[in-house]
Amino acid sequence: GQSLEQPSEVTAVEGAIVQINCTYQTSGFYGLSWYQQHDGGAPTFLSYNALDGLEETGRFSSFLSRSDSYGYLLLQELQMKDSASYFCAVRVRYGGATNKLIFGTGTLLAVQP
Amino acid sequence: DTEVTQTPKHLVMGMTNKKSLKCEQHMGHRAMYWYKQKAKKPPELMFVYSYEKLSINESVPSRFSPECPNSSLLNLHLHALQPEDSALYLCASGAGQGDTQYFGPGTRLTVL
Numbered sequence: 680g681q682s683l684e685q686p687s688e689v690t691a692v693e694g695a696i697v698q699i700n701c702t703y704q705t706s707g708f709y710g711l712s713w714y715q716q717h718d719g720g721a722p723t724f725l726s727y728n729a730l731d732g733l734e735e736t737g738r739f740s741s742f743l744s745r746s747d748s749y750g751y752l753l754l755q756e757l758q759m760k761d762s763a764s765y766f767c768a769v770r771v772r773y774g775g776a777t778n779k780l781i782f783g784t785g786t787l788l789a790v791q792p
Numbered sequence: 793d794t795e796v797t798q799t800p801k802h803l804v805m806g807m808t809n810k811k812s813l814k815c816e817q818h819m820g821h822r823a824m825y826w827y828k829q830k831a832k833k834p835p836e837l838m839f840v841y842s843y844e845k846l847s848i849n850e851s852v853p854s855r856f857s858p859e860c861p862n863s864s865l866l867n868l869h870l871h872a873l874q875p876e877d878s879a880l881y882l883c884a885s886g887a888g889q890g891d892t893q894y895f896g897p898g899t900r901l902t903v904l
Contacts, residue, residue: 782834
């Protein structure tokens with residue numbers, strides 16, 4: 680089967696750095712995405728890694744190791760508004776030329792003053 | 793316009809009602825998706841349309857019926873739902889199937 684695992688909750692203080700890990704077991708892997716979802720809101724795209732290495736977008740960075748089936752999202756200079764759920768999502772082959780996203784279990788990040 | 797819109801925002805319906813959820817995007821995206829999300833859970837894929845054709849149906853019960861009238865619109869017709877179908881229903885679109893998906897704000901559905 681296909682599975683993605685993330686820590687259920689992470690707590691950090693304002694200004695700190697936090698890393699949210701994602702390990703996956705999937706077939707037909709194309710890449711790893713990260714989404715942020717505030718309570719009551721819609722998932723918002725943060726980043727996508729198709730190849731090994733680090734991608735940086737402002738305060739957020741995302742890393743992928745395909746050989747280890749592992750990735751992480753790094754949030755720097757944490758702000759209160761970063762309190763949200765974070766989902767990793769794997770893009771996998773569904774059949775033929777069709778592919779889809781499978782979402783991880785989600786990590787609830789609480790940023791404290 | 794970089795937005796996916798969904799209507800209604802909230803919907804309460806009885807188990808014998810028929811209702812429809814609507815989704816619209818004007819980004820020229822060719823792939824559109826319906827997801828179901830329960831509280832504190834990840835989104836679960838229901839349907840995928842690619843170039844207005846249904847390409848994925850994740851074994852969703854027939855009481856949910858999708859429709860893609862044109863490249864900008866996606867509907868989800870609901871009939872004879874069960875209380876366990878109460879959830880947030882999210883629509884998303886992407887430039888192509890498998891590309892980055894952009895989500896609408898969702899419709900919070902309550903089935904009584």
